[in-house]
Each structure stands twice: as C-alpha cells, then as structure tokens.
Amino acid sequence: xxxxxxxxxxxxxxxxxxxxxxxxxxxxxxxxxxxxxxxxxxxxxxxxxxxxxxxxxxxxxxxxxxxxxxxxxxxxxxxxxxxxxxxxxxxxxxxxxxxxxxxxxxxxxxxxxxxxxxxxxxxxxxxxxxxxxxxxxxxxxxxxxxxxxxxxxxxxxxxxxxxxxxx
Amino acid sequence: xxxxxxxxxxxxxxxxxxxxxxxxxxxxxxxxxxxxxxxxxxxxxxxxxxxxxxxxxxxxxxxxxxxxxxxxxxxxxxxxxxxxxxxxxxxxxxxxxxxxxxxxxxxxxxxxxxxxxxxxxxxxxxxxxxxxxxxxxxxxxxxxxxxxxxxxxxxxxxxxxxxxxxxxxxxxxxxxxxxxxxxxxxxxxxxxxxxxxxxxxxxxxxxxxxxxxxxxxxxxxxxxxxxxxxxxxxxxxxxxxxxxxxxxxxxxxxxxxxxxxxxxxxxxxxxxxxxxxxxxxxxxxxxxxxxxxxxxxxxxxxxxxxxxxxxxxxxxxxxxxxxxxxxxxxxxxxxxxxxxxxxxxxxxxxxxxxxxxxxxxxxxxxxxxxxxxxxxxxxxxxxxxxxxxxxxxxxxxxxxxxxxxxxxxxxxxxxxxxxxxxxxxxxxxx
Numbered sequence: 001x002x003x004x005x006x007x008x009x010x011x012x013x014x015x016x017x018x019x020x021x022x023x024x025x026x027x028x029x030x031x032x033x034x035x036x037x038x039x040x041x042x043x044x045x046x047x048x049x050x051x052x053x054x055x056x057x058x059x060x061x062x063x064x065x066x067x068x069x070x071x072x073x074x075x076x077x078x079x080x081x082x083x084x085x086x087x088x089x090x091x092x093x094x095x096x097x098x099x100x101x102x103x104x105x106x107x108x109x110x111x112x113x114x115x116x117x118x119x120x121x122x123x124x125x126x127x128x129x130x131x132x133x134x135x136x137x138x139x140x141x142x143x144x145x146x147x148x149x150x151x152x153x154x155x156x157x158x159x160x161x162x163x164x165x166x167x
Numbered sequence: 168x169x170x171x172x173x174x175x176x177x178x179x180x181x182x183x184x185x186x187x188x189x190x191x192x193x194x195x196x197x198x199x200x201x202x203x204x205x206x207x208x209x210x211x212x213x214x215x216x217x218x219x220x221x222x223x224x225x226x227x228x229x230x231x232x233x234x235x236x237x238x239x240x241x242x243x244x245x246x247x248x249x250x251x252x253x254x255x256x257x258x259x260x261x262x263x264x265x266x267x268x269x270x271x272x273x274x275x276x277x278x279x280x281x282x283x284x285x286x287x288x289x290x291x292x293x294x295x296x297x298x299x300x301x302x303x304x305x306x307x308x309x310x311x312x313x314x315x316x317x318x319x320x321x322x323x324x325x326x327x328x329x330x331x332x333x334x335x336x337x338x339x340x341x342x343x344x345x346x347x348x349x350x351x352x353x354x355x356x357x358x359x360x361x362x363x364x365x366x367x368x369x370x371x372x373x374x375x376x377x378x379x380x381x382x383x384x385x386x387x388x389x390x391x392x393x394x395x396x397x398x399x400x401x402x403x404x405x406x407x408x409x410x411x412x413x414x415x416x417x418x419x420x421x422x423x424x425x426x427x428x429x430x431x432x433x434x435x436x437x438x439x440x441x442x443x444x445x446x447x448x449x450x451x452x453x454x455x456x457x458x459x460x461x462x463x464x465x466x467x468x469x470x471x472x473x474x475x476x477x478x479x480x481x482x483x484x485x486x487x488x489x490x491x492x493x494x495x496x497x498x499x500x501x502x503x504x505x506x507x508x509x510x511x512x513x514x515x516x517x518x519x520x521x522x523x524x525x526x527x528x529x530x531x532x533x534x535x536x537x538x539x540x541x542x543x544x545x546x547x548x549x550x551x552x553x554x555x556x557x558x559x560x561x562x563x564x565x566x567x568x569x570x571x572x573x574x575x576x577x578x579x580x581x582x583x584x585x586x587x588x589x590x591x592x593x594x595x596x597x
Contacts (some may be wrong), residue, residue, distance in 0.1 A: 049322070049324055050324060056310055100279075102294070108291070110426055111292055111295040111299070112303060113295045113299065
C-alpha cells in the first residue's frame with residue numbers, strides 16, 4: 001500500500017499508535033490521532049492492533065514515532081520514552097508466534113534495512129483494560145500532557161535536525 | 168548405572184507455554200513427556216448457556232493465528248445442528264477466508280519460526296541479516312494473507328465478519344479485485360519458497376505414521392470432507408468421537424487424542440494433508456510436488472516445511488481463482504430459525520484437523536460444546552517422534568541435544584495455547 005504523505009518535502013514522519021478498543025489500551029491510538037491534529041502536515045498517524053503491522057507501513061518513512069500502552073508498575077498515565085535501539089526492550093523476548101513483539105518487529109525491520117533512521121518509542125503506563133471499556137480517568141486526564149510532551153520533543157528535535165539530517 | 172539430566176527452560180518459536188521432560192537411563196530413553204502445565208482454558212464450559220450466535224467470535228479467541236479455523240469448524244457444526252444449508256457462493260467465500268489464514272500462518276512458520284533451524288540460526292532475526300530477500304518475501308506473503316483476512320473478515324486478527332449461516336457482509340468486487348495483482352506475484356513467490364525449503368539439509372529420519380486428515384472427492388480439504396487415515400480407513404466426521412478418544416495424562420493439562428481401540432497416536436497437519444490429498448492440490452502445487460525429490464507420503468517430520476510450501480502455492484492459487492471470478496454472495500447469510508439439535512464439523516486448521524461438536528436447545532443456547540484442536544491430537548505423536556529421534560543425537564552435549572529436540576518440536580508448528588499454553592524442557596540422563 002502506498003502511503004500518502006502530507007508534504008512533498010521534509011521528513012516523512014509516521015506516528016504509529018498500537019492498541020485495541022479496550023480501556024487504556026486505546027491510548028496509543030488516541031495519542032497519535034491527536035498528534036496528527038496538533039501538527040497538521042507534519043506527520044501521518046496510523047493505528048495498528050499488532051506491532052507486526054508496522055512492517056507494512058515503513059516504506060518511504062524517514063522517522064518513526066511509536067506510541068503504545070505499557071505496564072511497568074508506575075502510576076497510570078506516566079510517560080516513558082526510548083530511542084531505538086533500546087536495551088531495556090529485548091528483541092528476543094518473545095517466545096510465541098501469535099504476537100511478534102514491538103522490539104522483535106523493530107529489530108527485524110532493522111536487520112532487513114527497512115527501519116527509519118530515527119525511531120522514538122513512547123510508552124504510556126496503563127491502568128485497566130476492560131473489554132470495550134473507556135479510558136480510566138487517570139489516563140484520560142493525562143492525554144493533553146502526553147500529546148504535548150511528545151509533540152514538544154519531536155518539534156525540538158526536528159528544529160535541531162532541520163537542514164541537517166533531512167537536507 | 169548413570170543418570171543424565173538435560174533441562175531446557177523454554178522452547179522458543181512455538182506458540183504457548185509448556186515443557187518437555189526427557190529421562191534417560193544408561194543412555195537409553197526411558198521417558199519423554201510433553202508437559203503442558205498451564206491451566207485449562209475452559210472454553211467449552213464458557214460456551215454453555217451462550218446464544219449460538221456468540222460462538223464463532225468466542226472460539227476465535229482460542230487462537231490469534233488460526234481464529235478462522237475455530238470460526239469455520241464452529242459455524243459448520245452449528246449449521247448442522249440447525250439444518251442450515253449454505254449456498255455455493257458462501258462456501259467459496261469460506262474457502263477464500265481459509266486460504267488467507269493458511270497463507271499468514273504458513274508464511275510466518277516457514278520463514279520466521281522453522282527455516283532458521285535448517286540454516287543454523289538461533290532466530291528469525293539472525294536469519295534476516297543473512298537472507299533478507301527471502302525473509303522479505305515471506306513477510307510480503309504473510310501480509311497478503313492478512314490483507315485477505317482484513318478485506319473478507321473485517322480485520323486480520325480475529326475476523327468479525329463470520330456468522331452462522333454465512334457472512335454479515337460480502338465485500339465489494341473492487342476490494343477483492345485490488346488483491347489480484349499481488350496474489351499473482353505470490354503464486355510464484357510460493358513456488359520459489361517451496362523450492363528453497365526443499366533444498367534444506369534434512370535429517371535422515373522417518374516415522375511410522377498414521378496420517379489423518381479430511382479427504383474430499385473434489386477438492387483439497389479445508390472446511391469439508393470425511394475423516395481418513397493413511398492405513399486405509401475412512402469415516403464420516405460424525406464418527407470422530409468413535410474413531411478417536413481423548414486421554415488424560417498426569418504431565419499435561421491438555422488431553423491426548425489417540426485412535427480408539429488401538430490407543431495409537433497419529434499425526435495431523437500439512438504432511439498428512441498432502442499425503443492423503445496430493446492429487447487434489449492446485450495444478451501448480453501438484454506439479455511442484457511431483458517434481459520434488461520427495462517420496463509421498465513423506466513421513467519425515469522435518470520435511471513438514473516442504474508440505475507447508477506446497478500448501479502456500481495451493482492457497483495462493485485457489486485464492487486467486489476465487490478472487491478473479493468473485494461476485495458478492497446474495498444473500499451473504501442464510502436465515503434460520505432456532506431449534507434444538509446437535510451438530511459436529513471438522514475443518515483443516517493450518518496445524519491440522521480441528522473438530523467441534525455442539526448441542527443447542529430450542530432457544531438457541533449452547534447446552535454442550537466439544538472442541539478437539541490439532542495440537543492436542545499431535546501431542547502423543549510428538550512424544551513418540553522424540554523417543555525415536557533422541558537416540559540419534561544423544562552422543563552430543565546436552566545443549567545440542569536440547570536444541571535439536573526443540574528443532575523437531577517446532578516442525579509440528581505446535582500451538583500449545585490452543586490445546587491450553589509455553590514449553591519448558593527438562594531432559595534427565597541416567
């Protein structure tokens with residue numbers, strides 16, 4: 001499938017949200033949609049249920065922003081940020097075949113020479129994932145801050161890189 | 168007398184969680200146990216009291232990689248209970264959906280799970296660096312399987328368009344036609360895949376198998392046919408519970424399925440399907456099967472990967488033919504009235520035969536459900552094959568024995584999650 005990019009020039013940035021319709025697991029989807037709305041023409045948002053779907057979206061991408069729910073024991077709504085490669089997210093950690101994990105998929109794309117130059121992974125600490133349920137209040141209330149933090153980080157890096165990486 | 172113990176904590180590149188325990192005494196294999204210790208998932212009990220219309224979507228959750236198989240066996244069984252006859256157009260669409268599942272499942276297993284074993288890599292990641300073109304080819308084929316499931320099933324994982332009586336909605340012609348160019352590419356990609364894997368260096372190992380699959384007079388079996396075994400017997404699917412019995416073993420929470428009467432284990436899956444249905448493969452798949460230097464029936468489990476390649480060719484070729492002649496089924500769903508009844512069906516999941524039986528009441532509620540997944544049927548055979556395989560590798564160091572045991576287990580593409588859940592291997596040498 002050919003991606004339609006918002007601008008003919010400049011870096012092609014893909015904001016990929018991974019999640020499901022269940023409770024706080026929606027957070028990746030919600031954040032990338034709001035990011036696209038906040039930065040019109042600067043990035044393309046895409047939502048996926050499985051990390052493996054990422055492999056179908058990488059052609060022509062210069063920069064990848066991934067947002068997914070995570071669980072580490074921190075307070076719900078907390079934000080984590082990693083720049084790939086990430087030792088804390090071992091690619092070989094998956095044991096089954098049903099779900100190719102995000103680190104595995106990123107590592108596979110890297111070995112196949114298909115991974116963009118810059119990959120940033122944002123993890124949002126989730127609370128509950130009730131089937132078809134809404135976001136918990138903790139995560140819902142954190143959304144504006146999360147989106148702002150990711151956008152600010154990207155804008156700061158983009159301005160530093162402009163005329164450099166993407167010249 | 169000496170004892171030798173080898174432990175493998177976790178088998179990778181299989182689906183689910185379990186363990187393998189091997190005990191050796193004076194260099195002789197005393198016992199091999201495929202230990203599935205995860206709690207049973209209790210889907211059969213979960214279904215009781217539910218409306219029968221809920222069943223296809225609930226049983227799809229048994230497996231993330233073969234949900235279509237669970238949906239197909241359930242809808243056919245329930246339609247049997249209700250006396251529903253689906254139209255030829257719906258039947259073709261169901262075969263098309265099944266093609267999508269075979270493609271995504273087989274492509275994943277061939278390229279990322281099984282091929283690394285034959286090429287000396289620890290993982291699909293390692294293999295991808297040395298064989299990027301092959302891995303990209305596999306990923307592209309897998310993507311096509313997922314796209315087909317997405318277009319026809321509503322989404323790639325756990326499709327939502329399947330219902331008792333047919334489909335909620337028949338996809339528009341344009342959406343199906345858009346798939347054709349990529350599927351034309353994929354037929355050749357599947358041929359290349361099959362030749363590639365057929366060239367691997369396979370261990371010289373043959374088993375005395377009772378191969379079991381569906382057989383059909385006119386087609387390669389997917390969602391219809393009679394039961395058949397390589398020793399020459401056939402039986403209607405309604406005789407499944409007479410032909411086969413389930414046994415509880417102390418070391419596994421999953422039941423072992425054996426031939427009734429003899430108590431003999433048997434093999435289901437691609438090797439069995441090709442062995443019993445080779446003449447029903449699509450023309451190209453049959454030609455490639457004939458050209459390969461393999462004797463059919465093939466009873467070397469390591470060569471299951473070749474059978475998967477042939478089924479990839481078949482699935483792409485059959486899917487392409489259906490896509491090219493596609494017209495939306497009208498109606499996409501056959502209406503029915505609830506009534507009390509009982510029905511059973513068996514279809515061919517990527518890993519092998521999948522049997523379902525349901526009894527429903529006049530209000531459409533499930534009174535009883537029975538599900539026998541393929542990995543449950545293969546468990547006993549996997550243990551038997553390991554017993555036969557281990558003497559050939561026991562002179563190797565423990566880590567090598569463990570790895571080569573894992574290699575064999577992976578050849579069956581076991582889905583322990585389906586039969587219940589992760590594999591943890593312990594080998595005791597005495």
